[in-house]
Structure formats: C-alpha cells, structure tokens
Amino acid sequence: MSAHTLSDPPLAFQYAPAEQHLRISSQRALQPAASPGRPTRLATAATRFAREMMRARLIADGWVLLHASAAVFPGGRALLALGDSGAGKTTTALTLASAGAALLANDCCFARPTADGTLDLLPWPAAAAVGLGLLHALTFTESARSHLQTGEPPHPTQDQRVTDALTTGRPGALMSASGRELKAHIWPEQLTRWFALPLATTGTAAGVLLPRVASSPGAPGRMNDDGRSEVTTTVFVTSDEERYPDIFGLTEGSNAGTPTARAEVLQHLKRLPRQTVDLSHDQAANTQLLTTLATSLVDVGHDHFEGVA
Structure with a gap:
C-alpha cells in the first residue's frame, strides 16, 4: 500500500502489511527543524501513521470514536461531555480534572460496550487544543x-x-x-507536568453532560431542559472531519467504528443519565456547578449499573 501527502515537498508512504514495515521518504531533502528540539516533518509523519495503525486495531476490535471529553472519578466511573466543537467539552473536562477527577479525554475518546452492559472508554492519543x-x-x-x-x-x-x-x-x-x-x-504528558492534572487511561461511562458555553459574559451557569438532551449520531467522529484520513483503507473508511458497533454504543449512551448545562464565563461558578452535577450523575450511573448487574 502506498500514499503521499499533499504538502511541499510531499512525503511518500509505503507500507508492507506482511512485513509490518513502513517506509517514509521524500524526493527532496527535508529542511531541518525550525527550532531546536522540535520534531522534523519525517518524525511527525511517522508518529501520525503509528497512531492511525493503533486506531485501526481498536476499531477492528469493536471500539468507536466519539466527539466527547471524559473525566474519571474514584472507582473508574466516568462522566462524558458530548457536543460539537465549541460546545464546552474541553471546559467541562479540564474543570472537573482541576477539581480532582482524572482526565481521560478533552475532545475525543473511544467507547465499546461490554458483555455486562457497561460502556468502556479509552483516550484518543492527541494533543489537547485549549x-x-x-x-x-x-x-x-x-x-x-x-x-x-x-x-x-x-x-x-x-x-x-x-x-x-x-x-x-x-x-x-x-x-x-x-x-x-x-x-x-x-501534549497529554504536559497536562500533568505543567498543570498537575491527573490522567486516566480507562474508565466506565456513568453519565452524560451536554454543555453549551453562554454567549453573553454575564449569563449565569445553570442546568436546563431546553430540548437538547437527546443523544444522536452526531456524537460519532466521521471521516470527513478527520485531520488525518484513512489513506490506506485500514478501517475501510469507517474511522469512527463499524455500523454495528456505533449502533450499540448509541443505544447505551441513550440509556445513561444525562443533563444539559449552560456554562458561564465565571470559572469558579462553573467548577461548583459541574462538580455538583458530576456527583449526581456518577452516583445515578452507579445505581444503574448495579441494576444491570
């Protein structure tokens, strides 16, 4: 399998599945890094490809990719925040992590139903855009x-x-x-080293928040029931939204997961306790609101899992 980037100069990828060998090359010499310590384009390309290989393996194993942030609480129970770009997923996750939860994802994460009726979560390895x-x-x-x-x-x-x-x-x-x-x-490791945020590597979904950042600086944060509480297929990451498309067809174009896996995950998300919330421009108020909601939703989700078991 082979492909090339659209950059100048283009990088050529040649992958031999049988040998599990990847060759990345350029017809012209690559410029050295712009700043000392910054990775070259070749190193960046190799890293991105390795990440896509990992995603292909997870999708083959039944995982799907969600537009979601996630914070994990004691016992491994996680609160998901769902929404499009700008909805407040990163604000929700980083606020909860700053208040003592462990950050699993700030924008995207993997999900897969289990045989016992729960929904497992994994982080999507990418830098946080804040x-x-x-x-x-x-x-x-x-x-x-x-x-x-x-x-x-x-x-x-x-x-x-x-x-x-x-x-x-x-x-x-x-x-x-x-x-x-x-x-x-x-980088994820900088979230801990720079800002002392604990990171989680796995979690079990216990509840869902649907946030929205208030457009007016003076608007208060609040819970509401304005009809935005339904979870739909927009929660899944689609191929045309990806910065790094499936250029080798490793996932047969299903970057977010197979149709069967997506349907199972969507049904599970719809069963989880959820709450819509308007976030204000007051960070202290957001922290109080989100931690209160998190405690309520995670406890309800725990009771739900006990009932399933």
Whole structure:
C-alpha cells in the first residue's frame, strides 16, 4: 500500500502489511527543524501513521470514536461531555480534572460496550487544543509561560502567535483573520507536568453532560431542559472531519467504528443519565456547578449499573 501527502515537498508512504514495515521518504531533502528540539516533518509523519495503525486495531476490535471529553472519578466511573466543537467539552473536562477527577479525554475518546452492559472508554492519543481564555481562567497561563521561557519547545502544530502570547503571559482569546480561535496545543504528558492534572487511561461511562458555553459574559451557569438532551449520531467522529484520513483503507473508511458497533454504543449512551448545562464565563461558578452535577450523575450511573448487574 502506498500514499503521499499533499504538502511541499510531499512525503511518500509505503507500507508492507506482511512485513509490518513502513517506509517514509521524500524526493527532496527535508529542511531541518525550525527550532531546536522540535520534531522534523519525517518524525511527525511517522508518529501520525503509528497512531492511525493503533486506531485501526481498536476499531477492528469493536471500539468507536466519539466527539466527547471524559473525566474519571474514584472507582473508574466516568462522566462524558458530548457536543460539537465549541460546545464546552474541553471546559467541562479540564474543570472537573482541576477539581480532582482524572482526565481521560478533552475532545475525543473511544467507547465499546461490554458483555455486562457497561460502556468502556479509552483516550484518543492527541494533543489537547485549549483556548488561551480557558487556560487563563484555570490559572494555567503562568506555568505554560514558565516552561516555554526555559526553552521547552511548543507543540509543532501550535500557531506562533499562540506561542508568543503564552511566552509573554498575555491572557485572552486569540483569533485568526478568518475568525477562528487560535488555541494552545498541549501534549497529554504536559497536562500533568505543567498543570498537575491527573490522567486516566480507562474508565466506565456513568453519565452524560451536554454543555453549551453562554454567549453573553454575564449569563449565569445553570442546568436546563431546553430540548437538547437527546443523544444522536452526531456524537460519532466521521471521516470527513478527520485531520488525518484513512489513506490506506485500514478501517475501510469507517474511522469512527463499524455500523454495528456505533449502533450499540448509541443505544447505551441513550440509556445513561444525562443533563444539559449552560456554562458561564465565571470559572469558579462553573467548577461548583459541574462538580455538583458530576456527583449526581456518577452516583445515578452507579445505581444503574448495579441494576444491570
């Protein structure tokens, strides 16, 4: 199997499944890293391919990929936050992790039903994309600035304007010319080393939050029942949303999982206790609201599993 990138110069991939050997090459010499310590394009390409191989193996084993953040509580019970980009999944997960839960995922995670009626979760290994406003609200800006100023390289895909803002300690959201928010890209291990957030490697889904960030700075955070509580197929990551498509056909185009697995996961998600919530621009208030909801939903979910067992 072979493929190539659309970048300049293009990188060619040649994979031999029988030998489990991958060759990545370029017709022209690659430029050295832009900054000392930053990975070259070749190393980045190899890492991304290895990640896709792992995803293909998980999907073959019945896992599906969700648009979801997840925080894990004592006993391994996890609270999922579902929603599209900008809904507040990262805010929910990082807030709960800052309050003592273990972070399993900030944007995407794997899910698979078990024979005993529960839903297992695994993290999707990718850098967390976190807005500068949220970093500041969580009081993480100073730690990021300190590490960058001492020479630690930023994530290779992070916009230089974000790096400059973090290095100088400048708070507030950064927007591109097109109106897209520019975010800090943070490796999972940096979440622990920089910000002391505990990480989880697995969990069992016990409840669902459907967050929405209030558009008005003065709007309060609150629980609500405005009709957004239904869980639909939009929870699944689809191929056309992926930055790194299934170029070798390793998952037969089903990057999010097989149709049967998706149907089983969707039915399980619909059975979990869930709550819609509006998040405010007051981080202290969000922490109080989310921790209260998490305790309630995780306890209800535990009772639900006891009934299933």
